[in-house]
Amino acid sequence: MEKTTLISLEKLNQLRLTDEQRDSVLAFFDAQSGRLAELNAIDTESVERMVHVMPIMTVVRDDVEKKLFTRDELQKGAPETLDGYWQVPRLVD
Numbered sequence: 890m891e892k893t894t895l896i897s898l899e900k901l902n903q904l905r906l907t908d909e910q911r912d913s914v915l916a917f918f919d920a921q922s923g924r925l926a927e928l929n930a931i932d933t934e935s936v937e938r939m940v941h942v943m944p945i946m947t948v949v950r951d952d953v954e955k956k957l958f959t960r961d962e963l964q965k966g967a968p969e970t971l972d973g974y975w976q977v978p979r980l981v982d
Contacts, residue, residue: 890915890918892911892915895911960973
């Protein structure tokens with residue numbers, strides 16, 4: 890990363906870095922660039938791509954409709970019902 894780019898990013902993110910901090914950030918990104926070059930030098934043509942490091946099996950249940958309760962069972966606790974629906978007090982006139 891260049892110093893001008895870092896200064897632009899400072900303005901964009903409303904930051905104020907001292908010259909020492911800028912030098913530290915630039916040194917960090919230079920070190921990361923070196924590591925990236927090392928990784929890019931490794932031959933990975935024969936390596937199969939993977940999504941996860943460990944093999945993961947997702948256990949998914951069948952999507953089967955189940956009727957756990959009947960309407961009458963659910964309405965037992967209702968203070969009032971009307972035509973199969975819960976009847977609630979009017980809040981707005």
